Amino acid sequence: MHGRLKVRSTQEQEERKRLEREKKLKAYKFAMSECLTRIKNKDYDQVGLKISEELLAANPDIQTLWNFRKNIIESFEKSLNDDDLIKQFTSEMNLTEICLKKNPKSYGTWYHRQWCLLRSNSKNFGEKTQQLNWKNELGLCSMFLDLDERNFHCWRHRFFVVRHGNLSKKDELEFTYEKISSNFSNYSSWHYRSKLIEELYYQNLIDNDIFEKELNLIENAIFTDPNDQSAWIYQKWFLLEHQQSFIKELILDCSSKKLSFKFAKDFDLNQNLKFVKLNNLDLKLEENFKWNFEGDIWNGNLNNIINREDVDKLLRNLYEFKETKIKVEIMLNDGGFSNQILLDLNFESNLYEFKSKFQIHDLKLDSEILNKHLTNILELNQFEKETSKWCLLKSIELMCLIDYVKYKDKIFYFLDKLASDIDSFRKNYYLDLKQKLIANNQ
Amino acid sequence: MSDLPKDYDIIIVGTGLTESILAGALARIGKSVLHIDRNQFYGGEFASHTLNNLMEWSDKIKRYPDIENDREQNDKSCFKKCNNDLGKYYTEIEYSFSDLETQDKLLKLSRKFTLDLTPNIFYSRGQLIELLISSDVAKYCEFKMVSQILTLDRDGNVQKVPTSRSEVFKSNKLGMLEKRSMMQFVQAVLKDDNFNELIEPEQLQTISFRQLISNKKFPQIINDYLINAVAMCPNEKDNALKGLNDTKKFLTSVGRFGDSPFLYSMYGAGELPQCFCRMSAVFGAIYYLDMTIDKFHINSENRIESITTKNDKEEFKFNCKNLIIDSSYAPIDYFKSIDNLISHCILITDKTIYKNDDGLDHISLLFLPKMKDTDIYMIETSYASNCSPQGYFVVYLFCRNTRKTSRENFEKCIETFFNIGELDENKPNVLFSCFYSHIDSDYFVHELDKISNRPNNLHFVSGCQPKLDFDHHVEQAKKIFNDICPNDEFMPKPPDPEDIIFGDETENKNEISKETNQNETSE
Structure with missing residues (x-):
């Protein structure tokens, strides 16, 4: 054994580690009890900051200590001048950054950081120092997302920063494109993109060609790897989830017994309505019942219905007991829609209201683009020799969306293929879907 | 001594x-x-x-x-x-500068250049990298990703080859179906060691890789990518098995440390x-x-x-x-006297051969099949690898020698990429060149x-x-x-430096117990 190294045995290693741990534990317990006494006595001073800082740097997850620090800083706000306060906030930012490096998924730390940002920016400190600046904060987010692209704490923080700092959402859209390009399997970045698009939509800042652009992005991803879920799920959010909420507004007025709809599509409600249900009660409309179209709203008077006694009772109950929610179900003749919509009671106006969120129809949905999208996906399906589960399933959804009647045979053929061959583990899901389609389109 | x-x-x-x-x-x-x-x-x-x-x-x-x-x-x-x-x-060596003024300028920067006599890049899953990791020697060295794999297309333009899923996704050179067929091939290669999805077992040794790819009826651009940039098996004598194995080595190396399969030693x-x-x-x-x-x-x-x-x-x-x-x-x-020679060329240039929009410095690999009946490997490095001062590029060329002199092997290649004779401002100028051959x-x-x-x-x-x-x-x-040493292990991982005992073991133990005593008294 000449010339070989002597190496410590595992027992010796463990003994060493155990002693180190004991030493740490003693110090930790002492400091913690010190902090708790100070919290009890409302002893807010620099010493408390110092002790809690060391503890948090070792273990960022002690929410009690973050709250302790918030109290101390709030008490300082009365006594310190602006420059010293800025210093204090900056040191909080540094501490949270150290803590996040130790544990990038520490709820308390991210929250404390947001608190500091909000509090200091409400005093306009952010303009005076870089570290409290909203834009600068994006740099920190990017750094943590480089380390872990699926850190949802950080994605949420980023959204928080963009929203409160009123930063350009278009730049952020570009940022998500970079993130998606570097790994399109990371759904976090797609999800963030969807949040941004909704936000842009509310502010009327959305580009006209967004429909084409997003579908192109989705197609690039699914052609590169059709078995990756992320892009498909994003596509579902983009096309289908909002497609279903074709009702833009729904208002039920219990006192004047009026039901009003605002739709995304132009059509004649008098000819197309199959049924409406309020909390599972079917409204049996009289033969001469007419929906009145005013502006872009369809109004119906609930006095002119056959089972009006039941309806009256229902409305009375709702009104008296101030139920907070009511369920409305509506079905049209031409589409496969059976939408259950929950209306919330607005306590000020005493109306039950529903207002839809982001809707693709407002973006001048171009059926030509949608058809092209379907053609591409069908082509991909061919190319994959009809073996890709996602391809088949998404073609079905798209065909239902575009024209159920025209594609009926193909839809059923695909469903059978999925159930029997490609994805027999979820056989019953597909058969169920088939039954549902048949029932809804009878 | x-x-x-x-x-x-x-x-x-x-x-x-x-x-x-x-x-x-x-x-x-x-x-x-x-x-x-x-x-x-x-x-x-x-x-x-x-x-x-x-x-x-x-x-x-x-x-x-x-x-x-x-x-x-x-x-x-x-x-x-x-x-x-x-x-x-x-067997031969020569070097020259483009002109005296450049010579002065470059010699002032001499120490900022690191010129390799044997330049190379490494597969992330190659044996050298595995050895560096398993033996812990990796702690002594640093690497950079080879950020661009390039190829020369039919029209003589340099193109960047998408090497990873995300680069295929981003690529605007490939159409949708081209993306799919490239990815399908990649998946089939990675699926199993016998490449059953791609080829009959008896054909592995009998047909060339080139033949195999052309049988697949891919679009031309994919053919070029696969043969010249991924497998780098352009010759008739490279059989399908070799090509597929090389493709596999390339593909399994992608994603280990980044989007590129290759590393370059800083x-x-x-x-x-x-x-x-x-x-x-x-x-x-x-x-x-x-x-x-x-x-x-x-x-x-x-x-x-x-x-x-x-x-x-x-x-x-x-x-x-x-x-x-x-x-x-x-x-x-x-x-x-040995006729089998290997030729090298080192160039210092003032521009990159492929300008990327991102404005960053890159390390690039370009394989040039059949440049004057020999296959040339071209590696361009830059400030990115700390091998040259900012604004200068070092290009390495190497190949099997098939000509009288080293220079003759590279003549056509240098004409293609660099500003020689007729002025083309887009091409890089060669400031310094060195040619040599060895057995x-x-x-x-x-x-x-x-x-x-x-x-x-x-x-x-x-x-x-x-x-x-x-x-x-x-x-x-x-x-x-x-x-x-037939019975010994080849470079096992060395122990953690903290666990190595220097001097007498008992001394160490005393030290530890002393420490604990101190702790107890301090309390």
């Missing part, structure tokens, strides 16, 4: 890559190792030089043939005289032999540079028992049980091993090969290691 031990298990001559790996592996298991090199620097033909040093080095080689070798003494059976004439190994490839030497020294090997082997002594059982080393001032004798020498030091009478030492070692009365404890190792990666050197080192 006179106070050095006289007896060694192994003496290694030459600090090239294979020798250095062996030095590390042998010292690691406790063998006594003496490692010498004729140069004042580490690495031998793997060294990296500053611009000045490169010029000095080539001037020295040009002078070599003048040195007289005392041949007459060499025919005795009790010893063999070794070669120290680098001119026997490097500060030049010359760092690598030094990393292994450092490890070897940590485990007790003795190093002596600027010292060469003059001759080795053979006993009656046809075994080498000692060597004589020599430099300008001194001469010594050391005993050894095994001798490992780089083929460029092989005994003079073993050298025959194919792999072929040479193969010949050496065939010599019948060769001492049986003498091991020859070879130098660089005209292909990517240094796998070949790792394999060679493993083979020689197994010949010498």
Whole structure:
């Protein structure tokens, strides 16, 4: 054994580690009890900051200590001048950054950081120092997302920063494109993109060609790897989830017994309505019942219905007991829609209201683009020799969306293929879907 | 040197890559190792030089043939005289600057250039990288991703090849269905080792990779990507199995450290032999540079028992049980005229061959099949690898020599990419060029091993090969290691430095208990 190294045995290693741990534990317990006494006595001073800082740097997850620090800083706000306060906030930012490096998924730390940002920016400190600046904060987010692209704490923080700092959402859209390009399997970045698009939509800042652009992005991803879920799920959010909420507004007025709809599509409600249900009660409309179209709203008077006694009772109950929610179900003749919509009671106006969120129809949905999208996906399906589960399933959804009647045979053929061959583990899901389609389109 | 031990298990001559790996592996298991090199620097033909040093080095080689070798003494059976004439190994070398003004400018920056005599890049899943990781030698070196894999398309334009899923996704050169067919092929290659989805087993050896790809009826652009940039198997003699294996090696390397399959050694490839030497020294090997082997002594059982080393001032004798020498030091009478040559070219330029929009510095690989009947590898490095000052680029070209001179091999390639003769402002200007050829030492070692009365404890190792990666050197080192120590493990992971006990063990224990006592009293 000449010339070989002597190496410590595992027992010796463990003994060493155990002693180190004991030493740490003693110090930790002492400091913690010190902090708790100070919290009890409302002893807010620099010493408390110092002790809690060391503890948090070792273990960022002690929410009690973050709250302790918030109290101390709030008490300082009365006594310190602006420059010293800025210093204090900056040191909080540094501490949270150290803590996040130790544990990038520490709820308390991210929250404390947001608190500091909000509090200091409400005093306009952010303009005076870089570290409290909203834009600068994006740099920190990017750094943590480089380390872990699926850190949802950080994605949420980023959204928080963009929203409160009123930063350009278009730049952020570009940022998500970079993130998606570097790994399109990371759904976090797609999800963030969807949040941004909704936000842009509310502010009327959305580009006209967004429909084409997003579908192109989705197609690039699914052609590169059709078995990756992320892009498909994003596509579902983009096309289908909002497609279903074709009702833009729904208002039920219990006192004047009026039901009003605002739709995304132009059509004649008098000819197309199959049924409406309020909390599972079917409204049996009289033969001469007419929906009145005013502006872009369809109004119906609930006095002119056959089972009006039941309806009256229902409305009375709702009104008296101030139920907070009511369920409305509506079905049209031409589409496969059976939408259950929950209306919330607005306590000020005493109306039950529903207002839809982001809707693709407002973006001048171009059926030509949608058809092209379907053609591409069908082509991909061919190319994959009809073996890709996602391809088949998404073609079905798209065909239902575009024209159920025209594609009926193909839809059923695909469903059978999925159930029997490609994805027999979820056989019953597909058969169920088939039954549902048949029932809804009878 | 006179106070050095006289007896060694192994003496290694030459600090090239294979020798250095062996030095590390042998010292690691406790063998006594003496490692010498004729140069004042580490690495031998793997060294990296500053611009000045490169010029000095080539001037020295040009002078070599003048040195007289005392041949007459060499025919005795009790010893063999070794070669120290680098001119026997490097058959030609020349360098030039574009003009005097540039020469002055570049020489002022000399130290900012790191020019590799044997440039190379490494597959992330190649044997060298695996060895660096498993042996922990990786802690001594740094790497950068080769960020661009390029190819020359039919129209003579340089194109960036998408190498990963995300690059395929981003690519605007590929249509939707082209993306799909490329990805389908990739998935099929990765699926199993027999490539059942792509080819009948009996065809693997009988048809060429080129044939296999054209049978698939891919769009032309995909053909080019797969044959010239991914597998790099453009020739009829590259059978489907080789092409598919190379494709697989490329693909499995993607994603290990980043989007590219290749790594480039920061500060030049010359760092690598030094990393292994450092490890070897940590485990007790003795190093002596600027010292060469003059001759080795053979006993009656046809075994080498000692060597004589020599430099300008001194001469010594050391005993050894095994001798490992780089083929460029092989005994003079073993050298025959060898026709198999490898040609190199180093260029310093002022622009990159492929301008990317991102404005960053890149390291690029470009494989050029059938440039004047030889396949040329081209590596362009930049400030990104700390091998050149900002704004300058170093281009390496290497190939098997098929012409009279090294320059002739690269002529067409240089005309294609660089500003020569007619002025084209978009092309980079060549500021400095250096051409050299050396014998194919792999072929040479193969010949050496065939010599019948060769001492049986003498091991020859070879130098660089005209292909990517240094796998070949790792394999060679493993083979020689197994010949010498058949029962030992090849470079096991060294223990954590914290766990190594220096001096007496009991002292250490006392220290720990003292510490704990202090803790208790402080409370």
